Amino acid sequence: xxxxxxxxxxxxxxxxxxxxxxxxxxxxxxxxxxxxxxxxxxxxxxxxxxxxxxxxxxxxxxxxxxxxxxxxxxxxxxxxxxxxxxxxxxxxxxxxxxxxxxxxxxxxxxxxxxxxxxxxxxxxxxxxxxxxxxxxxxxxxxxxxxxxxxxxxxxxxxxxxxxxxxxxxxxxxxxxxxxxxxxxxxxxxxxxxxxxxxxxxxxxxxxxxxxxxxxxxxxxxxxxxxxxxxxxxxxxxxxxxxxxxxxxxxxxxxxxxxxxxxxxxxxxxxxxxxxxxxxxxxxxxxxxxxxxxxxxxxxxxxxxxxxxxxxxxxxxxxxxxxxxxxxxxxxxxxxxxxxxxxxxxxxxxxxxxxxxxxxxxxxxxxxxxxxxxxxxxxxxxxxxxxxxxxxxxxxxxxxxxxxxxxxxxxxxxxxxxxx
Numbered sequence: 001x002x003x004x005x006x007x008x009x010x011x012x013x014x015x016x017x018x019x020x021x022x023x024x025x026x027x028x029x030x031x032x033x034x035x036x037x038x039x040x041x042x043x044x045x046x047x048x049x050x051x052x053x054x055x056x057x058x059x060x061x062x063x064x065x066x067x068x069x070x071x072x073x074x075x076x077x078x079x080x081x082x083x084x085x086x087x088x089x090x091x092x093x094x095x096x097x098x099x100x101x102x103x104x105x106x107x108x109x110x111x112x113x114x115x116x117x118x119x120x121x122x123x124x125x126x127x128x129x130x131x132x133x134x135x136x137x138x139x140x141x142x143x144x145x146x147x148x149x150x151x152x153x154x155x156x157x158x159x160x161x162x163x164x165x166x167x168x169x170x171x172x173x174x175x176x177x178x179x180x181x182x183x184x185x186x187x188x189x190x191x192x193x194x195x196x197x198x199x200x201x202x203x204x205x206x207x208x209x210x211x212x213x214x215x216x217x218x219x220x221x222x223x224x225x226x227x228x229x230x231x232x233x234x235x236x237x238x239x240x241x242x243x244x245x246x247x248x249x250x251x252x253x254x255x256x257x258x259x260x261x262x263x264x265x266x267x268x269x270x271x272x273x274x275x276x277x278x279x280x281x282x283x284x285x286x287x288x289x290x291x292x293x294x295x296x297x298x299x300x301x302x303x304x305x306x307x308x309x310x311x312x313x314x315x316x317x318x319x320x321x322x323x324x325x326x327x328x329x330x331x332x333x334x335x336x337x338x339x340x341x342x343x344x345x346x347x348x349x350x351x352x353x354x355x356x357x358x359x360x361x362x363x364x365x366x367x368x369x370x371x372x373x374x375x376x377x378x379x380x381x382x383x384x385x386x387x388x389x390x391x392x393x394x395x396x397x398x399x400x401x402x403x404x405x406x407x408x409x410x411x412x413x414x415x416x417x418x419x
Contacts, residue, residue, distance in 0.1 A: 002252025004160040005227055006195040009135040009249050013118045021159040021256070029059070031113055032147040033121030035103055035360075036064040040078050042122060043085045045145035054089045055151035061093035061112055062086050063103040066360045068096065071367040101332025101358040104128040104216060104300035108208075109332055111241030115230045115248050120147060125300055125382065127218045131211035132238060133230030133248060138219065158195045158224040159258040160251075161186075165200040167266030172416055174310075175210025176302055176380065176400040178202075179217045180271040182263070184281030192222035194258060197251065199229060202265045208237040209306035216301045217382050220278040270415055272378075273398035276386045284403055287413045294377035295320065295408035296389075297401050298329025298356065299363045302380035305330075305338045307401040312344040314405040314416050315351040321411035326353040327362060327369045351408075365389045371396075378407045 003011065003019075011019045013027040034042050039062050046054075054060055062082055067075035079096060086094035093112055095101070104125050107113045113129040119136035120126065122144040129136035139153070147153050163182060183190070196218045198211075206214075211228050218226025228234075230248040238246065272287045274280040297303075297311050308330060320326040328348045330336035336358065339345050345355055356362070362369025363381040371377055371390030376397065379389065384396035397413060406416040 001256060002254040004195065004197060004251045004255045004257070005133070005229060005249045006135055006160055006197065006225060007157060009116060009118060010155060010157055012116070019157050021157050023157045024154060025157060026152055026154050027118055028152050029120055029147050030117040031059055031061060031119045032144055033061045033063065033103060033107065033119070033123065033126060034144050035066050035123055036068060036075065036078050036082060037066045038122035038141045038144065039082050041141035042144035042148060043082065045142050046148050049145065049149060051149050054091070054148050057090050058092040059151070060091050060148060061107060062091055062095070063100060063106060064096040065100050065103050065358065066364065067366050068100060068359060069357060071361070098333060102300045102303055102360055105303055105331035105335070108132060108212065109241070109334060111238065111243055114238055114242050114244070114246035115234060116246050120144065120153060124219045125216050127223065127225050128212055128216040128300060130215040130218065130225050130227035131208060133228060133234055135225055135227065137225045156193070158193055160195040160197050161191055162197045162199060162257045162260045164260060164262045165198065165202040165265050167202055167264045169202065169265050170268065172270050172402045173265070173268050174400045174402070175206055175213040177268060177271045178265065179214040180273050180278070180281050180398065181268055183217065183221045183279045184271070186221055188220060188277055188279045189222040191218070193224050196221065196223045196226040198226065203228065204231060207306060208233060209304045212304070213301050217278065220382060270400060270403050272403060272413060273384055275384055275395040275397065278382070278384060278398060284413065284415045290397065290413040291376065292324060292378050292407055292412060293375040294325045294327065294369065294371065295404050296327045296329070296362050296369055296377055296379040296381065297404050298327070298331060299381040300331065300360070301382045302401050303329050303331030303335065305335050307380065308335070308339050308344050311401040311405040312347045314402060314419070315347050315409070318351060318409050318419070320352045320408040323411050324408050326351060326408045327356055328353045329356040329362065330358060332358050362389060378404050378413060380404050
């Protein structure tokens with residue numbers, strides 16, 4: 001009996017010769033991630049356990065991206081606490097200020113996470129790195145503390161669901177639309193503690209930005225991880241970034257899956273997730289004329305340069321509705337600079353946008369884009385739970401950059417085809 005790509009990566013990080021779904025294992029970790037919300041708890045547990053030295057200063061990443069630039073005294077204290085720990089332990093991958101980016105865009109961009117890695121992060125969207133052919137999953141802060149101490153963590157080997165996606169993507173349909181459609185099909189617990197493995201001819205042609213967007217939202221279907229078999233597109237992305245060896249894994253032909261789901265991508269239209277679940281998905285043609293107050297383009301799901309280019313193409317020589325607050329968030333300083341050099345920021349400014357520094361702030365309702373009671377936002381983010389971006393009586397609609405841009409212009413949920 002063969003193994004899935006997820007099983008192979010997990011096994012490679014143990015001394016075991018074979019593993020199977022449901023088995024409890026202890027595995028070595030390549031990269032452990034914390035941010036300005038989750039890392040302080042882990043550091044306190046590290047200190048409580050009388051930790052004197054981290055297991056490997058080059059295998060820990062601390063990224064201060066959620067409540068920064070510091071929004072209040074409490075967030076400033078959190079960051080100061082992490083900074084002192086990072087300096088004391090000489091953490092290689094410590095990012096704040098002008099170096100910080102949204103963590104799940106920053107780590108792949110810098111080549112910190114690579115194919116074949118086992119990555120854990122005290123943030124649920126750590127599953128993003130599966131786009132590179134890595135096993136990546138979110139954990140609690142106490143688990144992060146354990147890894148900082150020992151370099152290892154226990155895992156239950158997940159079963160895998162195989163998604164076979166074929167067909168040419170219609171105009172304006174992206175990886176974000178694919179993953180929203182999948183979550184709409186299977187529900188927010190449809191892949192509970194399972195690996196979501198994405199394959200097929202459509203996937204083989206999908207850009208890395210779209211793959212990162214899809215893997216990012218695997219957790220929204222309850223998955224343990226999302227993963228893409230690495231290929232030539234993966235090679236093109238990582239070869240100039242990698243500063244250490246990496247390895248491509250692939251599933252065996254006789255690997256066992258709990259389910260195999262086939263999707264014809266050519267029949268899809270842009271998707272919108274209505275409040276208050278990522279699974280409450282409709283095609284944009286069935287969305288109706290829902291008035292919006294805010295459009296947010298950014299986040300660890302859709303804040304990459306490819307996303308900004310799509311939005312800028314739609315905004316060129318157009319303005320956002322005077323009734324809509326348009327917020328654009330380049331996900332990293334490098335993306336911000338790229339967008340500036342390509343003239344994208346000027347297009348956004350001319351459209352009436354506020355351009356935010358790289359931050360997770362608005363996505364989690366922290367700062368830089370809070371919703372008031374009764375307000376509606378369309379966002380390229382990953383969650384639309386009650387109160388996710390502000391007031392409990394506000395609403396968040398999830399969509400791609402193309403739909404978020406068109407909606408900002410028309411003041412209601414809309415497709416670029418309507419412009």
